Amino acid sequence: MVCTRKTKTLVSTCVILSGMTNIICLLYVGWVTNYMANVYVRVQEPVPGTKLEEDKGETIRIIERLDRLESVINQHIQEAPQKSEEDAAEPFTDSSLFAHWGQDLSPENRRAALKQFQYYGYNAYLSDRLPIDRPLPDLRPVGCKNLTYPDDLPQVSIVFIFVNEAFSVIQRSIYSAINRTPANLLKEIILVDDNSNNEELKEKLAQYLDDFNKRKPGFIKVVRHNKQEGLIRSRVSGWRAATAPIVALFDAHIEFNVGWAEPVLLRIKEDRRRIISPSFDNIKYDNFEIEEYPLSAQGYDWQLWCRYLNPPKSWWKLENRTAPIRTPALIGCFIVDRLYFEEIGLLDEGMDVYGGENVELGVRVWQCGGSVEVMPCSRIAHIERAHKPYTEDLALHVRRNALRMAEVWMDEFKSHVYMAWNIPQEDSGIDIGDISSRKALRKKLQCKTFRWYLVTVYPEMRTYTDIIAYGVLQNSIKTELCLDQGPDTDNIPIVYICHGMTPQSVYYTSNQQLHVGNLNPTLDDDDNRCLVDVNSRPRLIECNYAKAKRMKLYWDFNQGGPIQNKKSKRCLELLENSDNEFGYQLVLQNCSGQRWTVTNYHKNVIITT
Numbered sequence: 001m002v003c004t005r006k007t008k009t010l011v012s013t014c015v016i017l018s019g020m021t022n023i024i025c026l027l028y029v030g031w032v033t034n035y036m037a038n039v040y041v042r043v044q045e046p047v048p049g050t051k052l053e054e055d056k057g058e059t060i061r062i063i064e065r066l067d068r069l070e071s072v073i074n075q076h077i078q079e080a081p082q083k084s085e086e087d088a089a090e091p092f093t094d095s096s097l098f099a100h101w102g103q104d105l106s107p108e109n110r111r112a113a114l115k116q117f118q119y120y121g122y123n124a125y126l127s128d129r130l131p132i133d134r135p136l137p138d139l140r141p142v143g144c145k146n147l148t149y150p151d152d153l154p155q156v157s158i159v160f161i162f163v164n165e166a167f168s169v170i171q172r173s174i175y176s177a178i179n180r181t182p183a184n185l186l187k188e189i190i191l192v193d194d195n196s197n198n199e200e201l202k203e204k205l206a207q208y209l210d211d212f213n214k215r216k217p218g219f220i221k222v223v224r225h226n227k228q229e230g231l232i233r234s235r236v237s238g239w240r241a242a243t244a245p246i247v248a249l250f251d252a253h254i255e256f257n258v259g260w261a262e263p264v265l266l267r268i269k270e271d272r273r274r275i276i277s278p279s280f281d282n283i284k285y286d287n288f289e290i291e292e293y294p295l296s297a298q299g300y301d302w303q304l305w306c307r308y309l310n311p312p313k314s315w316w317k318l319e320n321r322t323a324p325i326r327t328p329a330l331i332g333c334f335i336v337d338r339l340y341f342e343e344i345g346l347l348d349e350g351m352d353v354y355g356g357e358n359v360e361l362g363v364r365v366w367q368c369g370g371s372v373e374v375m376p377c378s379r380i381a382h383i384e385r386a387h388k389p390y391t392e393d394l395a396l397h398v399r400r401n402a403l404r405m406a407e408v409w410m411d412e413f414k415s416h417v418y419m420a421w422n423i424p425q426e427d428s429g430i431d432i433g434d435i436s437s438r439k440a441l442r443k444k445l446q447c448k449t450f451r452w453y454l455v456t457v458y459p460e461m462r463t464y465t466d467i468i469a470y471g472v473l474q475n476s477i478k479t480e481l482c483l484d485q486g487p488d489t490d491n492i493p494i495v496y497i498c499h500g501m502t503p504q505s506v507y508y509t510s511n512q513q514l515h516v517g518n519l520n521p522t523l524d525d526d527d528n529r530c531l532v533d534v535n536s537r538p539r540l541i542e543c544n545y546a547k548a549k550r551m552k553l554y555w556d557f558n559q560g561g562p563i564q565n566k567k568s569k570r571c572l573e574l575l576e577n578s579d580n581e582f583g584y585q586l587v588l589q590n591c592s593g594q595r596w597t598v599t600n601y602h603k604n605v606i607i608t609t
Ligand SMILES: [Mn+2]
Pocket: 001, 251, 253, 382, 383
């Protein structure tokens, strides 16, 4: 799962330092990883006169762009998977692994711990030294302990999926399931190995299962993939092997807390069309301490990355912390009636690797007559890894999966997903595979519209129906430079080498505002920032504030034309300035005829609400 809490994670450090979104940070972490894996060298200035391969040149330019984040990048470089033994002997003192842990270790042990950390994305060295059956603090809200449950709850099969997971972490998941699920309710445990390549999983796991199943024949089953299928098809493989009436689909780096099962099983027994997520706490990837997370619903942004949401007002009004929380989507782990899951269409097995399936499932269940809830009394601690083992370019898969979801389920609102990913709505060039069976499923189940869903289930989501152009903005006199929001520490837009990531996203609206940077997905977020003429200087100010203060935030613009402020009549232009990073400064001045081009100009395909 990719959901991280904004204030507490490495990824959020990116947010604070750069103003990029989590998404972009993930993108660029993945990208730095990729870069390091390919050419493991420190970033160097390109040698003048040397023609770099195009992608490496691009690499260096983006690295330059990200130089402002030096400390964060260094951290990631330290943690990027390394290729050889020599590399592993590199200095490692500034890895985030050692920020809160391991100061007393010998250099040799530090090296061993770091190597495992780079492989697993968490502190497997420490995990191997912690008890497999360690206790957890009971983090259930007040009232949960007093609830009682009927004796005839349905049984559950617990599925754990993994790829390249530390054996001790899997064991802890298994033991917590056995120790904290009433024995009469836990029918079996199913392990799905998505073609891991770590040796310890092969022999040790087989031996462990042999020993275990001698005592309890058939209790733990294993499904092994001969090639890596990704987490989406892994979950479905696990479901196929399950035999209990209820199936719980989980990652294999979790620990169940006490009493997790009963509230969930009762809720599904009452209505089999409910899909339930537990509440999540964090297992810190470095010291394995448990960090309590506040109760949350589970939503997503317009790129369809998941995010935690404040529970709805109606829930707070109940003043009952044990009550189920209505949630627009799922983070990824959930519990479902086995047969209902099939009726509703499982997961979209046409999605690859990672991401989007959790949103697709949540939206589909709501639109097709079911519901999705988070149960506060059911708590799971989950390791938020520092990096993920699936692939070097997670975002490409998430994007493809998001477009599949958008095309099948989102009706006219699918434009938002294209805009958020900054790709054209027609002929995007991205192969999303065959979606005909998913469309047929929607028809067969007679599902409601996405508009209904937004109004009824996800009113926190912001919609953008007035955008007539989006993408990056390039100036005619220097087309390799793009308008960019600049450092997040100020409100001064700049021009920068085009890289097309979120800080360079612009959105031009039918009422002639020019948004720069991320389109904020929910009403809980800060407002978007608009380009404003402030005393003849270009500035980025929150749009509603600028509007309320009657600032100069309206611009005339047509594709390939000038960008001219409607009130001051000054134009947004480039001015040569050798002090600037790329030789140009962004200014407002008397119009000299400079022209701007935006990637996607869609004046005629705008939806109206
Ligand atoms: Mn996970």
